[in-house]
Amino acid sequence: MGEEAASQGTASLVRSVEQAKPDTEIGEGPGHLLGLAFPTHGFTAPWRVIHFALKLPRRRGTHAFVTPTRAGIRIVWFIPGLEGTAGYLIGLILLLKGYCLRGVQGIDMPSNWMSLHWGLHPTNVSAIIERARVKTAAWFKGLLAGRRRLGGIIPLLLGIALIPVSLGYLLYGRFFLAKIFFASEKCDGCGLCAKNCPTRSLRMEGGRNPRPYWSFSCESCMRCMGFCPRQAVEASQPLVVLLSFLASVPVGYYLLQWLNRFLPQSAVGNWPLKVINYGYFLLSVYAAYRLFNWLIRVPLLNRLFTYTTLTHYYRRYHEPKTRLKDFKGNGE
Ligand SMILES: Cc1cc2nc3c(=O)[nH]c(=O)nc-3n(C[C@H](O)[C@H](O)[C@H](O)COP(=O)(O)O)c2cc1C
Known part of the structure; x- marks a missing residue:
């Protein structure tokens, strides 16, 4: 996304959650765009990301988008992951903080849940990342062109259906897995x-x-x-x-x-x-x-x-x- 912004002459700052300084780095108003990209955990956002979003400063009218990454795999065919409520939960927090939500989109990256399965083969890793790169660039281009790009009703309904699993993960799963x-x-x-x-x-x-x-x-x-x-x-x-x-x-x-x-x-x-x-x-x-x-x-x-x-x-x-x-x- 940073590369896509640069190719259009738009200045951007890519920060990890560990390095970000939201109070000084997020501008106010529609001339600014904040994006949160993070892995899906247990069909929702990891607690660390929920916490980060809750602590973000309020900004009136600043545009925002959310891109949860999901567990993509390739066994002959490409199989997408499921982001559940990850995108819409963080989107809701941003809306409540005054941001103008412009986009929510799950992106499939190679699955990294290695306590469950072996690390994917490097050939599959590059194929999945290349696919993600092309899809993300196209999606982000539309967003920069001023279009609203929400993921649609099906991911939202799926996310709602998966809420009990997400809650189980947040309350039990992540402590157990640690x-x-x-x-x-x-x-x-x-x-x-x-x-x-x-x-x-x-x-x-x-x-x-x-x-x-x-x-x-x-x-x-x-x-x-x-x-x-x-x-x-x-x-x-x-x-x-x-x-x-x-x-x-x-x-x-x-x-x-x-x-x-x-x-x-x-x-x-x-x-x-x-x-x-x-x-x-x-x-x-x-x-x-x-x-x-x-x-x-x-x-x-x-x-x-x-x-x-x-x-x-x-x-x-x-x-x-x-x-x-x-x-x-x-x-x-
Ligand atoms: C503890 C844990 C839970 C995960 N839960 C999900 C999930 O519910 N749905 C999903 O699609 N991927 C899930 N994944 C896979 C990651 O979200 C995916 O591999 C990640 O987004 C890869 O992106 P990254 O390399 O940019 O971090 C999980 C991974 C871990 C480690």
Whole structure:
């Protein structure tokens, strides 16, 4: 988009969320255009982006557009991702802040959810990126020409239908997923992952032999996994099974059944129980991960988790033109 603007003689500033200074960099009025581009997480915008949008300064009449990126894949044919409410949620926040919403459009980039699947083959990566480049340029050209380019009713209806999944992701999924990462024995404690984490969610622990530790604010963006020079960041599938068990049955189930007998039933559903259930979920996931983090310091157990983890056999991926140095400036 920056290139397209330049080719039309329009000045533009491309900033990462980590580097942006919205108060001074966003102008007021229809002569300015603000665009937010970000990956879709769990069929909505990542919490970090929602937070960023909520903190944006109010601007009366400044034009704005939103382009959530989605998980495109290519298996013989090209298969698009699903942005759910990602675009329209951020669009709504911008509208409420006084911006004039001119465009919402999902863009398919190569899927990077590497704790779920292997990094795409470089041939497919280039094909998907080239397709995104052409589509984005055409879309953005129309926007610069003054046209309103909202994504249409079908993505909006799909997004609304997916709201329960998005809420589940924001309340449960992202905390749960942050707790499946660990560093294998290949980790040499260089700390690059912690230094470049966009949410500052990794802590190096372990004295003379430091290892990264993922905290609750991790958004599973996969930067640590995609950029680790030793491919030492793994996501443990066996731990997923263990965590699901601990966070639900049998302790949670029996405890909640027992508590249910004493808690007042409210007219709007059994919300005290739901709150306790949620607290229990967060606490059990946190406790299990602390235990796990301690266990994987034992070399034999670390090896056991490493070799029973699918990511150990997966190809890694990050957007090919992006380098670690592009993230510098994030408070370093
Ligand atoms: C935790 C996580 C959740 C994701 N959820 C979705 C999703 O709901 N829908 C989708 O189309 N892509 C989803 N993706 C894929 C990314 O949105 C996609 O790979 C990304 O937009 C790639 O763009 P980028 O390389 O510009 O970041 C998810 C990825 C991660 C890591």
